[in-house]
Amino acid sequence: MTHAVIIGASVGGLLAARALSGAFEQVTVLERDRLPAGAAARRGVPQSRQAHALLARGSMALDELFPGFVAEMLGAGVPAGDLHADCHWYLDGHPMRRAPSSMPVYGVTRPLLEHLIRERVRALPNVTIIDAAEVTGLLHDGRIRGVRTSDGTIGAGLVVDAGGRASRLPFWLRELGYGEVPVSTVRTGVVYTTRHYRYEPGRIGFAVINAPYPGMPRTGVTIRQEGDRVVLFLGGILGEAPPADDAGVMAFAESLPGPEIRDFLRTAEPLDDPVRMRVPASVRRHYERMPRLPEGLVAVGDAVCSFNPIYGQGITVAALQALALSRTAGTGRWFAGAARTMDVPWSMATATDLRFPQVAGPRRAVDRPLDAYLRRYRAAAAHDPDLGAAFLRVSNMLAGPAHLLTPGRLLRVLLSPVRRR
Incomplete structure (x- = not known):
């Protein structure tokens, strides 16, 4: 394949460029904003001035995409610690008992993280990043053939929307006759x-x-x-x-x-x-549920799913999507596969939000007994370090939710003393 165009040079778009650089002769990233020369917050990423978390699985994924990336972060002065031993966690008001673990945590700011990724992508010989370039629409003749910009048109065999929460893709698809994108x-x-x-x-x-x-x-x-x-x-x-x-x-x-x-x-x-x-709100666009979509189109990052920022999942999910994109190059049923990548983090985040009775949303019959178990689990983690370590593995996307429901952990939770906050 010859040319891929990516809309947006935030973390999701840059990681997509890295993922596609091995499958396409040329990759072009178009960014509406003016990109800074160094590690600085910018207008196009308003959350870049806010606190960010890089989950343990996210740092591993970045090291897979860019070998030596973690060492580069450390060389740039990013402090590192043990996620379980060096952090004070309070779950439902209970202080988690700390213990040594193999789970790392890195205190990196969003501007520095984005700068390090951007410099790695700039160094790829077949990737070009163009800033101050606004995409205004899609080229379409039954499949996607490229993009329209404020300066003309650019042809492409694949277009990746990494336009973030403000993505225009739902509007463009409706304009092209593909209907409404289902949203949760x-x-x-x-x-x-x-x-x-x-x-x-x-x-x-x-x-x-x-x-x-x-x-x-x-x-x-x-x-x-x-x-x-x-x-x-x-x-x-x-x-x-x-x-x-x-x-x-x-x-x-x-x-x-x-x-x-x-x-x-x-x-x-x-x-x-x-x-x-x-x-x-947290918003998920279900492209995988649409009856039809044009070929030659992919969406990643917040353009597909924007999470509650309290849980710090966004960058890690974008990195996992990039790993998937590097394997598929956007071919086949991309949106169905991407949906599976998001199912677990979305369900974990929304289930936590739906614990609050004031939050509207669909609740399953199993949610009430499961929440009762997890309330007791969080309390038990105050004195059982194995339970705390398992919780951190799940919340950092190193293990699935079933990791909290193994027979041994079920027994320890049920036998743990009930403690008041």
């Missing part, structure tokens, strides 16, 4: 803020994660990052919005189950002002 939406009304503080050794652990749960629609996270910084992420759902003033931030931190963030903030030195963002 789970509305949680996430509002979150990010602020950076100076890191001082011994003042706070590698990361602190207070996960929200019914009765506590707030979350608070700190993570060490490159440049001797600690990023503070405060979030709320269902009308809970974190404040931006110092007194309000402290009050918000004091309401969280764990004391670490509150204690850190008492003497922490801020390095910037808080930045706020709103994500009204």
